[in-house]
Amino acid sequence: xxxxxxxxxxxxxxxxxxxxxTILFMKGTPEAPACGFSARTxxxxxxxxxxxxxxxxxxxxxxxxxxxxxSDWPTIPQLFIGGELIGGCDIVCEMYxxxxxxxxxxxxEGQATEGAPSDGEAxxxxxxxxxxxx
Amino acid sequence: MPTVEEIKQxxxxxxxxxxxxxxxxxxxxxxxxxxxxxxxxxxxxxxxxHRLVYEIFGAEIGGPIHALSLKTQTED
Numbered sequence: 305x306x307x308x309x310x311x312x313x314x315x316x317x318x319x320x321x322x323x324x325x326t327i328l329f330m331k332g333t334p335e336a337p338a339c340g341f342s343a344r345t346x347x348x349x350x351x352x353x354x355x356x357x358x359x360x361x362x363x364x365x366x367x368x369x370x371x372x373x374x375s376d377w378p379t380i381p382q383l384f385i386g387g388e389l390i391g392g393c394d395i396v397c398e399m400y401x402x403x404x405x406x407x408x409x410x411x412x413e414g415q416a417t418e419g420a421p422s423d424g425e426a427x428x429x430x431x432x433x434x435x436x437x438x
Numbered sequence: 439m440p441t442v443e444e445i446k447q448x449x450x451x452x453x454x455x456x457x458x459x460x461x462x463x464x465x466x467x468x469x470x471x472x473x474x475x476x477x478x479x480x481x482x483x484x485x486x487x488h489r490l491v492y493e494i495f496g497a498e499i500g501g502p503i504h505a506l507s508l509k510t511q512t513e514d
Binding site for chain 1: 489500
């Protein structure tokens with residue numbers, strides 16, 4: 305029972321990552337980050353004007369647990385671009401400063417602002433609530 | 439509660455040839471920042487480099503070590 309529930313959470317996370325080109329798992333929301341590391345990561349994405357989806361891991365501890373199992377990454381936040389783990393706050397901030405983040409996001413051409421891979425209605429199975437910024 | 443010195447030694451003994459500079463940046467004994475220089479990082483992505491360091495501490499990350507902020511490099 306608990307195993308299949310965990311798998312459902314993991315499946316929902318995997319689906320969210322595959323359906324959203326740029327997705328950030330964070331503590332809190334982009335408007336109200338609940339941790340300094342999440343806040344700094346959001347600030348980097350917003351400074352580039354990059355559209356992104358955000359998932360708050362705090363409402364259900366299973367999200368964080370399953371996400372870390374899936375990504376083999378122990379901390380929050382976690383940024384994924386094109387299904388790949390880019391890293392946490394340290395890596396994202398380092399890449400922001402070097403210009404690599406803009407490159408990874410396909411900016412400044414801004415091609416992600418339209419025709420994004422999400423239909424904007426993706427709310428897989430209720431475990432992962434996505435705040436869609438695409 | 440791990441100390442700055444302990445974290446430094448654990449990183450340096452786990453990754454051959456690594457040099458680590460560790461600071462407790464809040465003074466509270468649970469938020470650390472480490473700069474790790476190791477030839478072993480060569481050819482690995484940043485994510486893989488950070489994983490090598492995180493793996494040393496396992497479940498302590500997020501537990502007694504509330505945060506371990508990392509900068510990894512192959513040389514100075």
